[in-house]
Amino acid sequence: MTDLADLFTPIVMGILLGGLYALIALGLSLVFGVMKLINVAHGDLVLFGSYFGYAAMTLLGVDPILSLVMSIPILFAIGFFIQKYLMRRAFGISMEAPLLIAFGISLILQNVQQITWSPMARGLTTPYALESFSIGPFRFPLSYLLDFIAALVVTLSLREFLRRTYLGKAINAASQDKRTALLMGINTGRVYAFAFAIAMATAAISGVFLGLTFPFTPTSGISFLILAFGVVIIGGLGSMLGTFIGGMILGLAQTLGGYFASATAQMLILYVIVLVVLAVKPQGLFGRKERA
Amino acid sequence: MPQETLLKVSMIDVFHSSLQVLWNVSLTIKAGEIVALIGTNSSGKSTLLDTISNLIHPIKGSIDFEGKSITTLEPYETVDLGISQVPEGRGIFPDMTVLDNLIIGSYNRKARPKREQNLQMVYDLFPRLGERRSQLGNTLSGGEQQMLAIGRGLMSAPKLMLLDEMSLGLSPLVVNYLYEALREIKERGITIFFVEQNVRRSLAEAETAYILERGRVVLSGPVAELREEEEVRKAYFGV
Numbered sequence: 001m002t003d004l005a006d007l008f009t010p011i012v013m014g015i016l017l018g019g020l021y022a023l024i025a026l027g028l029s030l031v032f033g034v035m036k037l038i039n040v041a042h043g044d045l046v047l048f049g050s051y052f053g054y055a056a057m058t059l060l061g062v063d064p065i066l067s068l069v070m071s072i073p074i075l076f077a078i079g080f081f082i083q084k085y086l087m088r089r090a091f092g093i094s095m096e097a098p099l100l101i102a103f104g105i106s107l108i109l110q111n112v113q114q115i116t117w118s119p120m121a122r123g124l125t126t127p128y129a130l131e132s133f134s135i136g137p138f139r140f141p142l143s144y145l146l147d148f149i150a151a152l153v154v155t156l157s158l159r160e161f162l163r164r165t166y167l168g169k170a171i172n173a174a175s176q177d178k179r180t181a182l183l184m185g186i187n188t189g190r191v192y193a194f195a196f197a198i199a200m201a202t203a204a205i206s207g208v209f210l211g212l213t214f215p216f217t218p219t220s221g222i223s224f225l226i227l228a229f230g231v232v233i234i235g236g237l238g239s240m241l242g243t244f245i246g247g248m249i250l251g252l253a254q255t256l257g258g259y260f261a262s263a264t265a266q267m268l269i270l271y272v273i274v275l276v277v278l279a280v281k282p283q284g285l286f287g288r289k290e291r292a
Numbered sequence: 293m294p295q296e297t298l299l300k301v302s303m304i305d306v307f308h309s310s311l312q313v314l315w316n317v318s319l320t321i322k323a324g325e326i327v328a329l330i331g332t333n334s335s336g337k338s339t340l341l342d343t344i345s346n347l348i349h350p351i352k353g354s355i356d357f358e359g360k361s362i363t364t365l366e367p368y369e370t371v372d373l374g375i376s377q378v379p380e381g382r383g384i385f386p387d388m389t390v391l392d393n394l395i396i397g398s399y400n401r402k403a404r405p406k407r408e409q410n411l412q413m414v415y416d417l418f419p420r421l422g423e424r425r426s427q428l429g430n431t432l433s434g435g436e437q438q439m440l441a442i443g444r445g446l447m448s449a450p451k452l453m454l455l456d457e458m459s460l461g462l463s464p465l466v467v468n469y470l471y472e473a474l475r476e477i478k479e480r481g482i483t484i485f486f487v488e489q490n491v492r493r494s495l496a497e498a499e500t501a502y503i504l505e506r507g508r509v510v511l512s513g514p515v516a517e518l519r520e521e522e523e524v525r526k527a528y529f530g531v
Contacts, residue, residue, distance in 0.1 A: 180379060
């Protein structure tokens with residue numbers, strides 16, 4: 001059998017990488033759990049966060065993580081307005097309209113970013129982004145560890161927010177039963193806007209950490225959107241902890257798949273796992289069963 | 293002691309998409325009363341409650357609460373003013389605990405500062421809820437869910453409580469218990485407007501009743517008078 005020590009590297013890499021995947025997927029999971037909207041623009045919104053960090057770094061000389069202090073409130077506000085004034089009207093028109101609008105936002109973002117930044121690959125190449133750290137005799141990229149820590153912090157913060165605050169409970173209630181939530185005195189329109197805004201804030205954060213870990217182009221959004229889908233399907237829509245674990249599973253599937261099979265088989269193995277979960281437990285490992 | 297008019301519904305027409313459900317419906321509820329709305333399934337009872345809660349808006353007519361018009365308000369504004377609905381089917385949030393269900397009941401601004409004392413009142417009224425406070429909503433029995441729904445309605449510190457088919461699917465023993473709780477709630481000064489299919493029960497518990505038939509108010513008045521009414525006795529008691 002394989003030497004256990006050899007497995008250590010892909011396992012640790014998989015878990016840490018899973019953190020980045022989870023971080024990216026959290027916003028998607030929240031929006032779908034609350035509003036049943038598959039935000040196909042999510043990947044591109046994450047990239048927007050990456051480019052924002054890039055702009056801060058190259059034009060202002062500000063560290064990308066520090067620039068989150070600016071980008072989080074800005075993206076939060078943008079998300080709030082998109083939901084309140086765009087999506088809300090779209091929901092009133094039909095079930096498909098919000099999807100089309102998200103698609104439109106995706107196209108606009110991709111093209112604006114292509115024009116502004118050119119298709120050339122960029123990276124948030126801060127000094128520490130290229131560092132590595134060691135566990136025993138093994139070395140790992142520091143950016144992976146930062147991704148994992150960020151994912152843990154954001155997941156737990158979101159989870160506690162949803163569980164303990166009135167707004168969090170209201171988001172939960174509105175996602176379970178909108179009509180009754182209205183009868184509780186909950187302004188569901190505002191609640192949805194906050195949920196979308198929070199998702200955008202997480203997109204800003206994940207964009208920066210994505211940029212620290214991998215090079216990105218204006219069209220990278222799609223590949224990460226698909227990955228985020230996989231995470232959310234496995235972990236369960238609307239569950240923050242589920243999304244986190246879903247990220248781990250996907251990360252591990254990728255690295256262990258690459259170790260046992262080949263680099264090209266990595267993604268295939270990943271998608272096979274997603275299909276299996278869809279077939280066996282469609283609501284995800286931690287998801288709620290949809291009531292008829 | 294003259295009673296103040298709390299809710300006044302004046303000649304409302306209400307539609308569900310393009311289908312008219314209520315025709316020229318008027319009713320008056322005085323503060324401190326228990327009022328019943330009697331009618332069969334297709335009479336439009338739930339629609340009437342939903343219109344008062346502003347989940348739907350009337351095409352014609354008006355609704356006044358404490359003398360002010362509430363006809364075009366949003367549902368959450370209606371709750372803020374003090375109208376709370378315990379919906380048909382209870383509407384318990386299944387994946388939230390009993391305690392969280394109750395807490396979300398106090399979501400509106402006016403109710404939040406009163407949360408702890410209202411919580412205590414609910415536990416006093418329904419000790420079972422206190423025992424089960426950490427359990428998920430969907431693990432409760434039908435009767436317990438109804439208690440939770442009523443308790444949750446109380447958490448919003450209402451002046452008027454609307455109850456839609458409280459006894460549906462429950463045993464007579466449980467229903468007795470619930471109506472006793474309603475009497476206690478009335479003692480605390482909350483006005484009650486309940487929808488009930490069981491005519492005998494409605495006339496036993498209410499002071500005033502409205503009978504709705506196919507979207508129109510066909511009879512109304514003090515219960516004592518209604519019981520004597522020839523039509524009521526023929527239609528509902530077969531006498």
